[in-house]
Amino acid sequence: xxxxxxxxxxxxxxxxxxxxxxxxxxxxxxxxxxxxxxxxxxxxxxxxxxxxxxxxxxxxxxxxxxxxxxxxxxxxxxxxxxxxxxxxxxxxxxxxxxxxxxxxxxxxxxxxxxxxxxxxxxxxxxxxxxxxxxxxxxxxxxxxxxxxxxxxxxxxxxxxxxxxxxxxxxxxxxxxxxxxxxxxxxxxxxxxxxxxxxxxxxxxxxxxxxxxxxxxxxxxxxxxxxxxxxxxxxxxxxxxxxxxxxxxxxxxxxxxxxxxxxxxxxxxxxxxxxxxxxxxxxxxxxxxxxxxxxxxxxxxxxxxxxxxxxxxxxxxxxxxxxxxxxxxxxxxxxxxxxxxxxxxxxxxxxxxxxxxxxxxxxxxxxxxxxxxxxxxxxxxxxxxxxxxxxxxxxxxxxxxxxxxxxxxxxxxxxxxxxxxxxxxxxxxxxxxxxxxxxxxxxxxxxxxxxxxxxxxxxxxxxxxxxxxxxxxxxxxxxxxxxxxxxxxxxxxxxxxxxxxxxxxxxxxxxxxxxxxxxxxxxxxxxxxxxxxxxxxxxxxxxxxxxxxxxxxxxxxxxxxxxxxxxxxxxxxxxxxxxx
Amino acid sequence: xxxxxxxxxxxxxxxxxxxxxxxxxxxxxxxxxxxxxxxxxxxxxxxxxxxxxxxxxxxxxxxxxxxxxxxxxxxxxxxxxxxxxxxxxxxxxxxxxxxxxxxxxxxxxxxxxxxxxxxxxxxxxxxxxxxxxxxxxxxxxxxxxxxxxxxxxxxxxxxxxxxxxxxxxxxxxxxxxxxxxxxxxxxxxxxxxxxxxxxxxxxxxxxxxxxxxxxxxxxxxxxxxxxxxxxxxxxx
Numbered sequence: 001x002x003x004x005x006x007x008x009x010x011x012x013x014x015x016x017x018x019x020x021x022x023x024x025x026x027x028x029x030x031x032x033x034x035x036x037x038x039x040x041x042x043x044x045x046x047x048x049x050x051x052x053x054x055x056x057x058x059x060x061x062x063x064x065x066x067x068x069x070x071x072x073x074x075x076x077x078x079x080x081x082x083x084x085x086x087x088x089x090x091x092x093x094x095x096x097x098x099x100x101x102x103x104x105x106x107x108x109x110x111x112x113x114x115x116x117x118x119x120x121x122x123x124x125x126x127x128x129x130x131x132x133x134x135x136x137x138x139x140x141x142x143x144x145x146x147x148x149x150x151x152x153x154x155x156x157x158x159x160x161x162x163x164x165x166x167x168x169x170x171x172x173x174x175x176x177x178x179x180x181x182x183x184x185x186x187x188x189x190x191x192x193x194x195x196x197x198x199x200x201x202x203x204x205x206x207x208x209x210x211x212x213x214x215x216x217x218x219x220x221x222x223x224x225x226x227x228x229x230x231x232x233x234x235x236x237x238x239x240x241x242x243x244x245x246x247x248x249x250x251x252x253x254x255x256x257x258x259x260x261x262x263x264x265x266x267x268x269x270x271x272x273x274x275x276x277x278x279x280x281x282x283x284x285x286x287x288x289x290x291x292x293x294x295x296x297x298x299x300x301x302x303x304x305x306x307x308x309x310x311x312x313x314x315x316x317x318x319x320x321x322x323x324x325x326x327x328x329x330x331x332x333x334x335x336x337x338x339x340x341x342x343x344x345x346x347x348x349x350x351x352x353x354x355x356x357x358x359x360x361x362x363x364x365x366x367x368x369x370x371x372x373x374x375x376x377x378x379x380x381x382x383x384x385x386x387x388x389x390x391x392x393x394x395x396x397x398x399x400x401x402x403x404x405x406x407x408x409x410x411x412x413x414x415x416x417x418x419x420x421x422x423x424x425x426x427x428x429x430x431x432x433x434x435x436x437x438x439x440x441x442x443x444x445x446x447x448x449x450x451x452x453x454x455x456x457x458x459x460x461x462x463x464x465x466x467x468x469x470x471x472x473x474x475x476x477x478x479x480x481x482x483x484x485x486x487x488x489x490x491x492x493x494x495x496x497x498x499x500x501x502x503x504x505x506x507x508x509x510x511x512x513x514x515x516x517x518x519x520x521x522x523x524x525x526x527x528x529x530x531x532x533x534x535x536x537x538x539x540x541x542x543x544x545x546x547x548x549x550x551x552x553x554x555x556x557x558x559x560x561x562x563x564x565x566x567x568x569x570x571x572x573x574x575x576x577x578x579x
Numbered sequence: 580x581x582x583x584x585x586x587x588x589x590x591x592x593x594x595x596x597x598x599x600x601x602x603x604x605x606x607x608x609x610x611x612x613x614x615x616x617x618x619x620x621x622x623x624x625x626x627x628x629x630x631x632x633x634x635x636x637x638x639x640x641x642x643x644x645x646x647x648x649x650x651x652x653x654x655x656x657x658x659x660x661x662x663x664x665x666x667x668x669x670x671x672x673x674x675x676x677x678x679x680x681x682x683x684x685x686x687x688x689x690x691x692x693x694x695x696x697x698x699x700x701x702x703x704x705x706x707x708x709x710x711x712x713x714x715x716x717x718x719x720x721x722x723x724x725x726x727x728x729x730x731x732x733x734x735x736x737x738x739x740x741x742x743x744x745x746x747x748x749x750x751x752x753x754x755x756x757x758x759x760x761x762x763x764x765x766x767x768x769x770x771x772x773x774x775x776x777x778x779x780x781x782x783x784x785x786x787x788x789x790x791x792x793x794x795x796x797x798x799x800x801x802x803x804x805x806x807x808x809x810x811x812x813x814x815x
Contacts, residue, residue, distance in 0.1 A: 046644045046686075049730065050636040105709040109700025111726075111762070114719075118711035142641055142727055149730070150699040150755075185679055214637045250613045251621060251657070255639045334639060337658065338613040445625050488630050493680040496629035 007189035007429065012040040012158065013412045015178060015192045017165045017221060018200035019043035021053030021394055022377030022401035024148040025100075026198050028108070029405025030412075031155045037412060039157040040192060042181060044164040044201070044216045048149030052202050052213050052378070053397055054142065057258035057330065059135030060112075060398075061128070061391035062097035064120060068130040070094050077392060078566055080127045080289050081357075081385025082525040082535065084234060084543055087565040089383045092364040093392065096399040101134055104398070109147045112136050124263035125390045127289035131263075133391040138258050139330040144394065162493075163190060164501065165220060167428040168197065168228040168373065171418030175371035178420065179224070180428040184498060187491025189429045195415040196372050196408045199225060199360070200401060203378040205238065207506045208353030209456035210254040212244055221379035223505035225360045226512065230368055231547045233381040235358035235509070236516040239388055239526045240461050242268070242293040244352020246311040247338045254352040257314060257331050257342070259390035262286040264327065266316035268297065269346060270305040276312075291387040291526045294351035298461040301350075313346035351461050355393060357384045357526065358513070361545070366404040372415055376404035382543075386525020434483075435500040441486030444500040447478055451506060459514050464531045468518040475511050482507060508548075515554050516544045537569060592667035593619055595631065598678050603669070604628075610661060616649055616670065617656040620682075632681035640795055643731030646673050647682050653733040655795045673736040689732045692749050696756040696774055701767035710764050721761045725754050725803045727796050734790035734800050746779045750790035750800035753781055757807040772810065781808050 014030050016023050019041050030039055041047060048054070063073050073094040078085055104110040105120070112134045115121040125133040136143035152159065162184040169191070171177040178193040204219025205211050226232060243257040262268075268286050270276050280296035281288040288296075297312045306312060316324055321343035325332050328342065335342040359381035366374040377397035384392060435444070454474040458467035482504060487496040522536040523529050542558045549555055591610050594603040608622040620633050635645035638657040645656040648671045661668065676684035712719060734750035735741045741749040748756070756775045760768045775781050781804050790800040 045636045046634075046642070049642045049644055055637050055639065055641050102709065106702055106706045106764075107700075109702070109764075111712075111722075111764075112709075114712055114714045116714065118713040118716075120709055137727070139641060139727060142729060146728065146730065147699070153694045153697075154699050214642065216636060247613050249611045250615065250618050251638045252613070252615070337660065443629055445629070490630065490680075493632040493683050494630055495624060495632065 007191055008183070010040060010158070010160070010190060010192045011417060012192060012194050013038045014196045014198065014408045015040045015042060015194035016198040016200060017042045017179065018051065018202060018377070019047040020051035020200065020202055020377065021144060021148070021397035022200035022404065023198070024048060024152065025398045025401030026200060026376060026405035026408065027155060027157050028148070028151055029402045030408045031157070033406055033409030034413070037409060039155070040160060040194070041157050042160045042163050042165055042192065044184070044220065045162070047152065047159050047161050048145050050214060050216050052217060053394055054145040055214055056141030056144065056394045057138050057256065058125060058260045059123065059133040059140045059391050060097070060101060060394050061125065061132050061389065062101040062134055062395065063094065063132060064098055064101065064122065064134070065130070065132070068132055072129050073097070073132065074565070076128050077389060078385070080387050080389040082387055083385065083541060083569045084237070084524060084561060085385030086382030087562065088364055089362070090385070091565050092403070093383055093396055093399055096402070097395045100395070100398045100402060103402070104144065104147070108151055110136070110143050112143070123260055124287070125259050126262050126287045126293070127389045133260070133263070135260070137330060138260060138328045141394070144398070160190065164498070165201070165224060166432050166501070168224050169420050169424060170228060170370070171420065173418070175415070175418060176373040177418040180425055182432060182501070185493055187494065189432070191425055193417050193420065195412045195417060196374065198366070198374045198376060198404045198408055199379050200376045200397070200404065201379055203356035204506060204509045205353040205356055207451055207455050207510055208460065209452040210244055210350055211353040212241055212254050212256045213354070218502035219356075219505045219509035221375070222359050223508035225368070225375065225379070226508050226548045228370070229547060230370060231361045231545050232359060232512065233361050233543050233545050234385070235381070235512045235546055236520050236527045236544065237357035237386050237525060238353060238513065239290055239355040239357060240294040240351040241290055241354035242297055242351055243314050243349040245334070245338065246309050246348045246350050248309070250338070252338060255334065256352060256354065257334070257347065257349060258328070261314060261316050261328065261331065262293070264316065265319065266314050267318070268293070269313040269315055270300045271307050272305055274305075276300045276305070289387055290390065294461055295528050297351055307348050309348055311348045311350040314349050315346040316342060317345050355388055357381065357386065357388055364403065365407045366400055367407060372411060374404045374407055376400040386527060432501060435485045435487045436489060436491060436494070436497050438486040441484045442481065443487065443496065444485050444503050447481055447485065448499060448503050448506070450474065451478055451503070451510060455510060459517055462528045462530050463517055464529060465518065468514055471514040472511070472518065475507060475514060479507050479511070512546045512554055516546055516556060519544060519556060537571065541568065591619065591661060591665065593623060594667065594669045595623065595682070596671040597631070597681050614661045615657055616647070616654065616659045616661065616668070617645060619661060619668070620656060620670070632679070632683045634683050641729060643729030646731045646733050646736065647671065648673060648736065653736040653793045655731060655733070658795050673732060675736050675742050676732065686732055688745065689730070689735055689751065692747070692752045693730070693755065695748060696752045696771055697767055698752070698755050698759075700759065700762065700765050702764060703766045706764050712763065718761055718763055721806060722758050725758050725798055728754060728798060729796060731795060733793045733795060737789040737793045739787055739789060740783055740785055744783065747783045748775065748779050750804065753784070753807055754798065754800045754803040757803040760807060775807050
């Protein structure tokens with residue numbers, strides 16, 4: 001074996017995998033709770049700069065005004081989530097969000113946009129009963145992540161930058177003992193031995209042909225949890241943001257034009273120039289929730305009323321170009337780069353895979369069923385139910401990042417470094433090294449493209465039984481072909497090798513997404529079935545819990561939603577005409 | 580939607596500086612509308628050499644990790660369009676940083692300078708609540724044009740002084756210092772003023788405006804450096 005002969009070993013108290021909003025807030029809180037802790041941040045990309053919190057545009061939902069209320073934010077979150085949410089997690093989100101905004105402003109050093117009177121300004125987002133979205137221009141993530149990155153110079157955790165987590169290491173008693181990693185920069189393996197591991201890597205939406213997230217988001221955290229036998233929930237719930245840019249073959253395709261455009265009154269038009277939301281949600285129109293708007297766009301496109309490139313149009317130019325440039329400078333720049341102009345006319349957009357509501361099962365303190373293992377942010381499931389509200393994403397990652405840090409500090413003091421079985425570690429490294437060690441075979445790129453195509457076509461905005469069965473077959477085939485992947489050297493900073501490792505994680509997640517999607521025979525939130533177009537509250541106020549067994553097969557069980565903090569929803573009319 | 584009419588088509592010659600090669604390597608890729616240098620690199624990776632080393636993350640000019648030089652100019656690969664008239668482009672790693680592999684550089688020198696100005700807010704004890712600061716205040720008018728730095732390092736790569744004097748704080752760190760020095764929520768302004776007025780600070784700047792010329796976010800670090808010389812709004 002060429003690559004696994006040697007590895008570096010790191011002992012730490014708390015290992016945090018991921019350096020976005022959840023990961024770095026966890027660092028701050030673990031350090032604040034116990035400054036003597038040895039904290040290690042493991043980041044696949046650049047610390048504080050890779051990942052999706054950095055890409056947040058619109059902003060952060062928090063109740064700050066006395067005219068608003070926590071109960072309102074909670075109701076909006078459940079209503080948006082179509083009542084599939086874990087209510088204790090959703091309650092935690094809305095309660096903690098104002099505290100975390102407070103902390104970001106008074107401790108972390110963020111400065112959000114101000115109203116004329118000098119207080120924090122809040123803007124309109126879709127699906128909300130009150131304008132509660134805190135922001136910094138239309139590129140809010142830069143302010144949050146750059147300031148969190150600055151905080152790392154105060155706290156000084158050990159930064160393992162360009163180091164990707166591979167698999168969790170379990171001790172003989174089943175608790176977590178650390179994780180195996182690959183140092184991308186030099187191609188060497190690293191075994192991180194930790195008392196507590198926090199998984200905060202972000203979601204898996206990149207497995208779709210048209211997708212919004214940054215490159216790193218290949219489901220690494222959820223895949224690690226799944227392979228370690230942890231239960232995951234709501235995996236069929238993949239959010240499509242309604243306004244992803246369409247730029248042909250360019251990598252920019254799928255990048256989001258922010259939600260605030262719809263909040264500010266942007267129109268969505270089909271190729272005939274009709275405001276089609278009048279048909280699908282005449283009350284909320286373009287300010288309806290993302291699931292409804294994406295599905296409406298999709299049905300216009302499928303009905304032959306889309307543009308030549310297979311999209312629809314967003315138009316906010318009626319506000320006047322000066323106003324659009326002032327309020328949305330980042331979005332205007334983004335469209336001008338591709339030869340169109342949001343300030344003066346319509347821009348071609350499509351639904352784009354954006355955010356995974358599904359993920360590991362946690363409690364409000366981010367604990368999982370495995371002792372010593374915490375999960376925070378997009379890697380966890382249940383907060384958003386069947387659909388996430390715009391502005392609740394960065395709120396989730398920072399709120400639960402704080403909680404994971406608090407919990408980690410407590411748990412770290414109750415645990416020693418468990419003994420590990422070196423054979424387990426070597427097996428994980430051998431699997432990871434296989435594409436590089438295999439003398440010949442196929443490159444991963446073609447397989448990734450096939451995955452993105454099948455997920456888009458058969459497990460996308462609208463699904464059906466036949467398509468999902470085809471998707472299950474194709475993903476099983478891709479998993480077999482993964483065993484044939486071979487990439488040329490060197491081991492150091494090798495993007496092709498990393499693509500192969502990404503693909504492995506994407507497949508671990510995808511095979512659960514397609515199977516849970518096939519089981520949910522109704523339409524709810526982000527999960528729309530053309531063969532079961534109605535939301536069925538009598539049968540389906542249940543969430544699906546999946547676990548991977550030792551032989552690699554997937555076990556799925558149904559559990560009823562617990563209405564611990566709200567009444568069951570009143571029967572309501574179908575929001576969308578039948579697909 | 581990129582305009583189809585007159586859209587550049589045909590082949591593009593690409594020369595890439597590789598760390599393992601003495602000279603550049605040449606590739607040829609098919610052009611398409613709205614093609615960025617990042618798209619060029621992805622095409623080279625998929626069609627010619629899967630092992631080529633380069634870095635990117637967000638592809639929408641927010642992460643600041645794909646900085647490199649195209650025909651000598653420091654740019655974000657995701658933001659730099661292949662120009663209509665270009666038949667050939669030359670891609671090289673940023674200047675002034677150690678090369679890790681191919682187009683990937685070690686940003687340690689950037690962060691070393693960044694950390695010297697105490698880049699994080701040192702909140703005043705009285706800061707219990709989010710500060711009330713009017714958007715038209717002198718403080719915000721000094722700060723706001725200098726926000727949105729993405730720490731991409733392009734300004735260092737194109738700064739003659741940073742290139743020659745490794746101890747120069749440089750455009751990005753001085754800009755960040757200016758922001759914090761004028762931030763009325765911060766308690767460490769005087770310490771920072773000492774650092775920026777020291778021998779590695781603002782006075783080293785020769786006002787060549789290389790930084791301002793390349794900043795992919797349209798910031799004006801040279802102006803921020805002039806501003807930092809005038810001290811704090813609070814002290815006036």
